[in-house]
Amino acid sequence: MSVDRHIEHSSPMHQFVIGRLNDWQLGGLDISFSKAAAFMFGAVIVATLFLVLTTSRRAMVPGRWQSVAELWYEFIADMIKETIGSEGRKYFPFVFSLFSFIVMCNLLGMLPYSYTVTSHIAVTITLALSVFVLTTFIGITRHGTQFLSFFVPKGVPLVMLFLVVPIEVLSYFMRPISHSVRLFANMTAGHTMLKVFGGFVVQMGVFGVLPFALIVALTGLEVAIAVLQAYVFTILTCLYLNDAIHLEH
Amino acid sequence: MGELGGRISKARHDAGLEKTDAERDTDAAVGAGLGAAWRISIEIVVALVVCTAIGWALDYWFGTKPWLMLIFLFLGGAAGMNNAVRTALRIDAQATEALQRKSQGDAPAKLGEERAVESAEDSTEDGEGDRRER
Amino acid sequence: MPQFWMEDFAPQMVWLVISFIALYLLMARVALPRVADVLETRHGRIADDLDQAAQLKSQAETVIAEYEAALAKARGDAQATIAQAGLEATAAADKRNAEIAEALAAEAAAAAARIDAAKTEALAELRGVATELAQAAAERLLGAEVAAGDVEQAVDAAIQDNAGRS
Numbered sequence: 001m002s003v004d005r006h007i008e009h010s011s012p013m014h015q016f017v018i019g020r021l022n023d024w025q026l027g028g029l030d031i032s033f034s035k036a037a038a039f040m041f042g043a044v045i046v047a048t049l050f051l052v053l054t055t056s057r058r059a060m061v062p063g064r065w066q067s068v069a070e071l072w073y074e075f076i077a078d079m080i081k082e083t084i085g086s087e088g089r090k091y092f093p094f095v096f097s098l099f100s101f102i103v104m105c106n107l108l109g110m111l112p113y114s115y116t117v118t119s120h121i122a123v124t125i126t127l128a129l130s131v132f133v134l135t136t137f138i139g140i141t142r143h144g145t146q147f148l149s150f151f152v153p154k155g156v157p158l159v160m161l162f163l164v165v166p167i168e169v170l171s172y173f174m175r176p177i178s179h180s181v182r183l184f185a186n187m188t189a190g191h192t193m194l195k196v197f198g199g200f201v202v203q204m205g206v207f208g209v210l211p212f213a214l215i216v217a218l219t220g221l222e223v224a225i226a227v228l229q230a231y232v233f234t235i236l237t238c239l240y241l242n243d244a245i246h247l248e249h
Numbered sequence: 250m251g252e253l254g255g256r257i258s259k260a261r262h263d264a265g266l267e268k269t270d271a272e273r274d275t276d277a278a279v280g281a282g283l284g285a286a287w288r289i290s291i292e293i294v295v296a297l298v299v300c301t302a303i304g305w306a307l308d309y310w311f312g313t314k315p316w317l318m319l320i321f322l323f324l325g326g327a328a329g330m331n332n333a334v335r336t337a338l339r340i341d342a343q344a345t346e347a348l349q350r351k352s353q354g355d356a357p358a359k360l361g362e363e364r365a366v367e368s369a370e371d372s373t374e375d376g377e378g379d380r381r382e383r
Numbered sequence: 384m385p386q387f388w389m390e391d392f393a394p395q396m397v398w399l400v401i402s403f404i405a406l407y408l409l410m411a412r413v414a415l416p417r418v419a420d421v422l423e424t425r426h427g428r429i430a431d432d433l434d435q436a437a438q439l440k441s442q443a444e445t446v447i448a449e450y451e452a453a454l455a456k457a458r459g460d461a462q463a464t465i466a467q468a469g470l471e472a473t474a475a476a477d478k479r480n481a482e483i484a485e486a487l488a489a490e491a492a493a494a495a496a497r498i499d500a501a502k503t504e505a506l507a508e509l510r511g512v513a514t515e516l517a518q519a520a521a522e523r524l525l526g527a528e529v530a531a532g533d534v535e536q537a538v539d540a541a542i543q544d545n546a547g548r549s
Contacts, residue, residue, distance in 0.1 A: 037398035051414035224445035
């Protein structure tokens with residue numbers, strides 16, 4: 001790369017370096033494979049293998065792992081049924097993939113010395129923008145010009161519309177940003193905090209027991225946040241899909 | 250025999266074969282409420298920051314410092330509040346509806362509720378009419 | 384923050400798109416149909432099992448109902464038999480009572496007849512004795528023969544008189 005960045009290995013921010021493994025270019029586009037890319041494929045492989053292997057026995061009475069796979073499936077299926085309704089069935093594979101990708105990336109990032117794909121705004125904004133483009137596309141193809149009525153709330157006086165419509169439009173375009181920043185901020189904050197406390201453990205030697213206990217507790221909290229943020233990202237996707245399909249606020 | 254019948258219907262219910270809509274809705278409302286808490290917190294901040302930045306950039310281009318930034322600061326706050334409040338209201342409505350349906354049974358209760366709302370609106374309109382006449 | 388190193392955006396986005404499309408295809412084509420299949424099979428199986436259980440329950444209920452009907456019928460039959468037996472016993476007792484009463488009545492009648500006969504005989508004897516006694520008494524008193532006819536007449540009159548008084 002032309003830019004030569006350096007970051008101290010001991011810095012809590014070092015864990016967020018994407019870790020380029022080569023310098024591939026494709027027609028001016030930088031497609032260098034990195035630790036980040038490796039973890040993305042890791043998430044894909046783990047999610048797929050988990051679902052395929054746990055259902056290989058097709059047991060009538062599910063074992064523990066098969067139950068997890070079934071719960072995972074029904075969790076998303078119910079979420080779609082409840083937020084969108086029967087019309088959401090079409091988008092089940094997309095929503096399921098989205099949730100699985102995020103939750104797997106988040107959880108893989110919890111392993112020691114690993115890398116958290118979702119702690120990068122580049123990743124979360126790409127995911128959020130694909131949801132934004134998809135929902136807008138669905139809204140326009142389903143409702144045509146009627147889709148613009150989404151920005152005009154009912155029962156507002158004409159004079160107020162000059163103020164309300166810009167706010168509605170801004171709100172709509174703020175969606176992918178808040179959608180992506182929420183995930184990015186949560187993952188970054190959590191991992192930075194863990195690394196900072198990890199530094200304390202090393203520095204304090206014998207007295208590092210206290211921050212170590214804190215790290216254990218924080219790790220538990222971070223695992224919960226990893227799952228919760230994947231859930232939040234997914235349910236917001238469902239709500240946006242519902243808006244586009246049913247054209248209601 | 251009666252006990253056996255009860256056990257069979259319980260097993261049916263546990264297997265999700267006879268889960269009622271109300272139960273599904275309550276589940277949904279709880280989940281959605283959790284999502285809303287996370288959504289609202291960041292919605293306002295993001296809208297404020299991004300809109301202010303847009304305003305600042307436009308000021309920079311047009312040399313209108315600081316007016317566009319102020320306008321966009323206001324718009325961003327409004328947009329953020331809009332997104333946050335809308336989510337809160339929708340989740341709230343969803344939860345209330347689910348709870349009502351759960352406590353009153355299904356469709357008939359909902360119909361009755363709608364009628365009650367309509368009559369309430371009628372009465373307020375009448376009241377306004379009276380005031381105008383006076 | 385490395386998250387804002389703009390030169391890292393492109394490679395991440397490229398590999399994200401590639402890996403996500405791969406995941407989508409794997410999920411939509413391979414993983415999800417498998418899980419759906421497992422769930423559907425089990426839901427069908429559970430529903431079947433429960434249907435079967437319900438069916439067996441209704442069968443058991445039918446059997447119980449039949450059993451109870453048979454029991455009720457048996458009880459009814461037994462009661463009818465008992466009632467019948469009671470009636471028969473009553474009838475037999477009545478008959479015996481009647482027979483005994485009849486026999487007793489006959490015996491009583493026979494006894495009465497015997498008594499009457501004895502009485503008549505006694506009376507007849509009494510008349511003879513009375514006549515002889517009266518004749519003897521009159522001859523002793525009068526010291527003369529008294530005609531037997533006169534004595535008989537007097538005795539008869541006395542008997543008549545006595546019977547009328549008593």
